[in-house]
Amino acid sequence: MTEQHSASDDLRIGVFVCECGLNIAGSVECGEVAEFAATLPDVVFSCVNRYTCSDPGQQEIKRNIVEHKLNRVVVASCTPRMHEPTFRNCVAEAGLNPYLFEMANIREHCSWVHLYDRKAATEKAKDIVKASVARARHLSAQQEIELQVSRNALVIGGGVAGINAALDLADTGYQVYLVEKEASIGGIMAQLDKTYPTMDCSI
Amino acid sequence: MMDVGRHPKIKLYSYSEIDNVSGYVGNFNVRIRKKARYVDENECTACDECAKVCPITVPNAFQMGLSLRKAIYMPFPQAVPSSYILDMEHCLGNNPIACGKCYDACDKKCIDYDMQDEIVDVKVGAVIVATGMDVYDPTRLDDYGYTRFENVITSMEFERLICSEGPTGGHFIRPTDHKTPKTIGFIQCVGSRTQDPERGNPYCSNICCMNTVKDSLLLKDHYPDVEVKVFYMDIRAFGKGFEDLFMRSKEKGVMYIRGIPGEIEEDPQTKNLRLMVENTTTRQIEEHELDMVVLSVGVIPRRDNEVVKKLFSLSTTSDGFLMESHPKLKPVDAPTGGVFFAGCAEFPKDVKDSVTQASAAAARAGVLLSAGKIKIEAITAVVDEEACKLCGICARVCPFNAIIFDKKSKTPAKVIEAACKGCGTCSAECPFDAITMQHFTDRQMYAQIEAILSDKPMDKIVTFACNWCSYAGADLAGLSRLQFPHNARIIRTMCSGRVKDKFVLHAFKHGAPVVLVSGCHFADCHYIDANRWTQKRVWKLWDKLEKLGIRPERLQLEWVSAAEGKKWAEVMNAVEEIRKTVTKEEVEHTIKVIREAEKPKKPKAKKEPAAATT
Numbered sequence: 001m002t003e004q005h006s007a008s009d010d011l012r013i014g015v016f017v018c019e020c021g022l023n024i025a026g027s028v029e030c031g032e033v034a035e036f037a038a039t040l041p042d043v044v045f046s047c048v049n050r051y052t053c054s055d056p057g058q059q060e061i062k063r064n065i066v067e068h069k070l071n072r073v074v075v076a077s078c079t080p081r082m083h084e085p086t087f088r089n090c091v092a093e094a095g096l097n098p099y100l101f102e103m104a105n106i107r108e109h110c111s112w113v114h115l116y117d118r119k120a121a122t123e124k125a126k127d128i129v130k131a132s133v134a135r136a137r138h139l140s141a142q143q144e145i146e147l148q149v150s151r152n153a154l155v156i157g158g159g160v161a162g163i164n165a166a167l168d169l170a171d172t173g174y175q176v177y178l179v180e181k182e183a184s185i186g187g188i189m190a191q192l193d194k195t196y197p198t199m200d201c202s203i
Numbered sequence: 204m205m206d207v208g209r210h211p212k213i214k215l216y217s218y219s220e221i222d223n224v225s226g227y228v229g230n231f232n233v234r235i236r237k238k239a240r241y242v243d244e245n246e247c248t249a250c251d252e253c254a255k256v257c258p259i260t261v262p263n264a265f266q267m268g269l270s271l272r273k274a275i276y277m278p279f280p281q282a283v284p285s286s287y288i289l290d291m292e293h294c295l296g297n298n299p300i301a302c303g304k305c306y307d308a309c310d311k312k313c314i315d316y317d318m319q320d321e322i323v324d325v326k327v328g329a330v331i332v333a334t335g336m337d338v339y340d341p342t343r344l345d346d347y348g349y350t351r352f353e354n355v356i357t358s359m360e361f362e363r364l365i366c367s368e369g370p371t372g373g374h375f376i377r378p379t380d381h382k383t384p385k386t387i388g389f390i391q392c393v394g395s396r397t398q399d400p401e402r403g404n405p406y407c408s409n410i411c412c413m414n415t416v417k418d419s420l421l422l423k424d425h426y427p428d429v430e431v432k433v434f435y436m437d438i439r440a441f442g443k444g445f446e447d448l449f450m451r452s453k454e455k456g457v458m459y460i461r462g463i464p465g466e467i468e469e470d471p472q473t474k475n476l477r478l479m480v481e482n483t484t485t486r487q488i489e490e491h492e493l494d495m496v497v498l499s500v501g502v503i504p505r506r507d508n509e510v511v512k513k514l515f516s517l518s519t520t521s522d523g524f525l526m527e528s529h530p531k532l533k534p535v536d537a538p539t540g541g542v543f544f545a546g547c548a549e550f551p552k553d554v555k556d557s558v559t560q561a562s563a564a565a566a567r568a569g570v571l572l573s574a575g576k577i578k579i580e581a582i583t584a585v586v587d588e589e590a591c592k593l594c595g596i597c598a599r600v601c602p603f604n605a606i607i608f609d610k611k612s613k614t615p616a617k618v619i620e621a622a623c624k625g626c627g628t629c630s631a632e633c634p635f636d637a638i639t640m641q642h643f644t645d646r647q648m649y650a651q652i653e654a655i656l657s658d659k660p661m662d663k664i665v666t667f668a669c670n671w672c673s674y675a676g677a678d679l680a681g682l683s684r685l686q687f688p689h690n691a692r693i694i695r696t697m698c699s700g701r702v703k704d705k706f707v708l709h710a711f712k713h714g715a716p717v718v719l720v721s722g723c724h725f726a727d728c729h730y731i732d733a734n735r736w737t738q739k740r741v742w743k744l745w746d747k748l749e750k751l752g753i754r755p756e757r758l759q760l761e762w763v764s765a766a767e768g769k770k771w772a773e774v775m776n777a778v779e780e781i782r783k784t785v786t787k788e789e790v791e792h793t794i795k796v797i798r799e800a801e802k803p804k805k806p807k808a809k810k811e812p813a814a815a816t817t
Contacts, residue, residue: 079674079678079681080695081529081670081674081675081678082532099581099642105678105693107681108677108678108680108681108682109677109678109681109693110681110689112681112682112684113680113681113684113685113686113687113689113772114686114689115684115686116686117689120689121689123689124689124692127654127655127658127663127692128692128693130654130655130657131651131654131655131692131694132651133654134650134651134653134654135647135650135651135654137650138644138646138647138650139642139647142581142582142641142642143581144578144579144580144581145578145579145581145620145621146576146577146578146579147229147230147576147577147578147579147621148229148230148575148576149228149229149230149328149329149571149572149574149575149576149577150229150230150231150326150327150328151328151572151575152325152326152327152328153327153328153329153330153331153568153572154231154233154325154327154329154330154331155330155331155333155545156221156330156331156332156333156334156511157332157333157334157335157545157546157548158207158215158217158333159333159335159546159547159557160546160554160557160558160561161333161335161545161546161547161548161557161558161560161561161564162331162333162335162545162546162561163204163207163561164545164557164558164561164562164565165331165333165545165561165562165564165565165568166207166210166213166331166565167206167207167210167213168561168562168565168566168569169331169565169568169569169572170210170212170213171212172565172569172573173212174212174569174572175212175214176210176212176213176214177213177214177216177233177235177325177327178207178213178214178215178216179216179219179220179221179235180215180216180217180218180219181218181219181220182217182218182278183217183218183240183278183282183286183288184217184278184279184282184283184284185204185207185215185217185283186204186279186281186282186283187335188335188336188338189554189557190204190265190279190281191265191267191359191362191363192362193362193363193365193366193367193369193421194417194421195417195553195554196413196414196416196417196445196448196553197413197442197443197444197445197447197448197555199417199420199421199448202554203204203281
């Protein structure tokens, strides 16, 4: 291992366990998970929220970042594919680098797929949180690079969809390149006599 | 269509294709090949003098081959650009002995037989893929006799036959005797909603029911006495105003018969068509004699979808249509940043839905373009220059050519941050651990593995899942509430290409009974072909495990797409069965042999150089 340990003595991790209404609490003992989280190394705060992604839930994260001087945040809730951006913004608003946030997926990968075994689901949720906290201990702040965006657009295909997309973009003021494979735009729509539900001509 | 031609902000490249795309969200470099049309489209006035003298005739594809066109032709009267095109494949050429007639006939001299393809490079921030669909070809359905019986036509041919601009000037006649048919049957779901791959596709093509309702009304408007029978399994009139239209069709006397005919027979004399059908409403077998049958054909993905898939690293769902980023929350975003979908490329849809999605795609692209800048997630690779031993493997495996390495210059490999997508293949392949993936570091991975296995390791299946496909497939399993054993513990990586052999060995060393590596299917990899390296690595690992006396099946490799929640559940069950077969002794043995194999080998005793002894 060539990397240096970023885990150090002054780590202060906060764990927020989401009930997601009954989506998680229905099959996972969230209180137990939060209590367990508190026993993990460097965790200085843990709690249960009804809906962590809601405004009150996010406020609680921000408040506790300040109150407990948290420098790592773990939210145990849904898939990061859904709310990772939400929580990254949330911790950033509280002054924490967004890359010091970590998510534990105890909904899609746990409560929903083990609906009828509360004990096993709770144990698995604890494990998932444990792994996330372990990862969080080694997170470090990252700076995102910012790139300029070219203000032109390419539309591939000059059928009804491509034509409309090109017109909308061009009317907004962007330069549009519309590429059509055939000798004329129009696509399949141009071959139709009338179109439903208006029964008028297609072109 | 006309608006596109004259919009100052739209540059139209017709008869053009995209040769190559490089770059990334916000900064795509696109090479367009404007194919030679041999007619100057800016000069052509569409006077038709050239076509008048052209001696060559070929079937007109726009009219579904129902009429002829010349080798120099206008695609259709309202074409944009309003210019002729010369079909070089059929043209006799400009040699005066051969032909050259059109050139002489053209007043403006805008025909150029030597025109070359033109290459245009453009830079764009966003791309909208609106490549459309193809129509199902029913020729292979032999029992409907399409192409064997002239009076069996497709719904696309119907459009041309009923159209006033069509080959018959809008007179709906049947091909065999050019008379207006008195009885017409429509067969629905041709090529759609079948589990038999020989008979088409499993999905509903969305548009055919309403298209037939529309066709039936057109027929009744033009020929009130014509008898129209529609053979269907369900009429799906789900959209706004659709049910009204369906009712209007029924009120006009169109007969809707629930049942799909098995076979069509032709009367050799009259060329009338006879079909047998089980009417599932009356439970009677019925025989119908019809003058003409229209096959209501379904929509299929474009046959050349592979091209656009490759250009933008896109993936397709099992039915072959382009896959969106999220079926509900990001329905017009492609998984590739800066790429959006409009129209039937994503799934069959009618004109209204295509227009709706086009506006949505334009708005989504607008979000990106109006911001003017974009942040790139800090998950890129970083080379430790001191640890780099200049082997160059990283540059070779990078799917995006984002690593610069020149052996001759003897400088460490360098990552182009803006081009790196963060798949981690370079880091996994680096023999010297000299590449760190930001936010997915080796140390973080090891910490997760150790945490998972710190308690009751025998119960755990250490699972690596790539963000885009297998992790998303596991998410879908959750969304679908599929139930399976609870032993898997998932570690997310951006790509399965990130899973270093050492991660797998680390898990075994810490007592994992089973390790699962999962990624995208080959065609779907979001990092072009990074998962090919995953496969090679797992193959090598299997060899290594075998040599160490560890059962290779304890390391599993699975490809699960974002759409395969069910497959994820099946995999979970399968790996759990394997886990049950692993004994404690086996795991202890594994730990021992891996530890031994990791011990640094004793350096071989070197002979003292002869010079030193003297």
